[in-house]
Amino acid sequence: MKKNPELRSHCPINYALEIFGDKWSLLIIRDIVFRGKDSFNQFKKSQEAIATNILATRLEKLLSWGILEKTANLEDGRKEHYHLTQKGLDLIPIILEMVLWSYEYDNDSEAKKIKKLVELIRKDNRKISEKVKKQVKEGIGIVYEYLDDQD
Amino acid sequence: MKKNPELRSHCPINYALEIFGDKWSLLIIRDIVFRGKDSFNQFKKSQEAIATNILATRLEKLLSWGILEKTANLEDGRKEHYHLTQKGLDLIPIILEMVLWSYEYDNDSEAKKIKKLVELIRKDNRKISEKVKKQVKEGIGIVYEYLDDQD
Numbered sequence: 001m002k003k004n005p006e007l008r009s010h011c012p013i014n015y016a017l018e019i020f021g022d023k024w025s026l027l028i029i030r031d032i033v034f035r036g037k038d039s040f041n042q043f044k045k046s047q048e049a050i051a052t053n054i055l056a057t058r059l060e061k062l063l064s065w066g067i068l069e070k071t072a073n074l075e076d077g078r079k080e081h082y083h084l085t086q087k088g089l090d091l092i093p094i095i096l097e098m099v100l101w102s103y104e105y106d107n108d109s110e111a112k113k114i115k116k117l118v119e120l121i122r123k124d125n126r127k128i129s130e131k132v133k134k135q136v137k138e139g140i141g142i143v144y145e146y147l148d149d150q151d
Numbered sequence: 152m153k154k155n156p157e158l159r160s161h162c163p164i165n166y167a168l169e170i171f172g173d174k175w176s177l178l179i180i181r182d183i184v185f186r187g188k189d190s191f192n193q194f195k196k197s198q199e200a201i202a203t204n205i206l207a208t209r210l211e212k213l214l215s216w217g218i219l220e221k222t223a224n225l226e227d228g229r230k231e232h233y234h235l236t237q238k239g240l241d242l243i244p245i246i247l248e249m250v251l252w253s254y255e256y257d258n259d260s261e262a263k264k265i266k267k268l269v270e271l272i273r274k275d276n277r278k279i280s281e282k283v284k285k286q287v288k289e290g291i292g293i294v295y296e297y298l299d300d301q302d
Contacts, residue, residue: 008199009261010257010259011181012250012261012262013177013246013253014199017175018174021172021175022168022174023168023169026168026172047162048160048162087256090256098167099164101167101241104238105241109163109166111163
C-alpha cells in the first residue's frame with residue numbers, strides 16, 4: 001500500500017472528501033454495490049462513460065486508501081477483481097443517505113423506481129446498510145429491481 | 152437561477168456527485184453548519200486554504216443548484232451573505248454520516264474531540280440532523296466544543 005499524501009486537515013469532512021471527493025469514486029462503489037461489478041472492463045461500461053485514464057487513477061487511489069482490494073481471478077490470473085474492504089463497505093450508509101437526498105430533489109431521479117428501498121433507508125439507514133453490506137460481501141450486487149421486490 | 156447543465160445520468164448517486172462531488176463544496180457547507188460562517192471572506196479563511204477563484208466558482212455552482220441563497224447585508228448592501236436553502240440543509244445527514252466514517256478510519260481525526268456528537272449521530276442521525284438544521288436556521292453555528300457540552 002502506498003503512503004497516502006498529506007491531508008489538508010484532519011477535519012472529518014475533509015478526510016472523507018480527500019478520499020472520495022470527486023465525481024467518480026462513489027460511482028465505482030455504486031457499480032460494485034448496486035450492480036455487482038468487480039472488474040476494470042465492467043466499470044468502464046458505466047452509463048456516465050468514465051474515461052479509461054480517470055478510471056485507472058481512481059481505482060489506484062481507492063486501493064491506496066484501503067477502500068478497495070484487488071485479487072487475481074483463480075481461473076485467469078491476468079484478470080483482476082476489485083472488492084470493497086470493510087472501510088469501503090462502511091461507505092454504504094453515506095451512499096444510501098445520498099440516495100434519499102437525490103430522491104427528494106431530482107424530479108427525474110432513477111430512485112423514483114426504488115421507492116421501497118427509499119422507504120427502508122428513511123426508516124432505518126443503519127439497518128438496511130447492514131443488510132446491503134452482507135449481500136455485497138456474499139457477492140450479490142443489489143440491483144434496483146431486486147430491491148423493489150424485497151420486504 | 153441559471154439553467155443547470157445536463158446530467159450524465161439521473162442515478163441518485165450521480166445527481167448528488169454532479170452537485171457536490173468535489174473537494175470543496177461540502178467544506179463550504181461545513182463552514183456554514185459547524186462554524187457559523189456566511190460570507191466570502193469568512194469562507195476564504197478555511198484551514199484547508201481554498202483558492203479565491205475556486206471558492207467563487209463553487210459558490211456560484213451551489214447557488215445555481217439551489218443549495219445556497221444569497222442576501223445583501225441590511226446595514227451594508229455591498230456585503231453578501233450566504234445561507235443554506237432547505238435543499239442545502241438536507242445535506243446535513245450526509246455530512247454527519249461522513250463524520251462517523253472518518254471518525255472510524257482516520258486515527259488523527261478531529262472528530263475524536265466530539266465523541267458525544269459522534270455518539271448522537273450513531274444513535275439517531277435523523278434526530279440530531281433535525282436539531283442541527285434548526286440551529287443553523289436560527290443562525291447558530293454548531294461549533295465542535297459547543298456540541299461536546301450538549302446532552
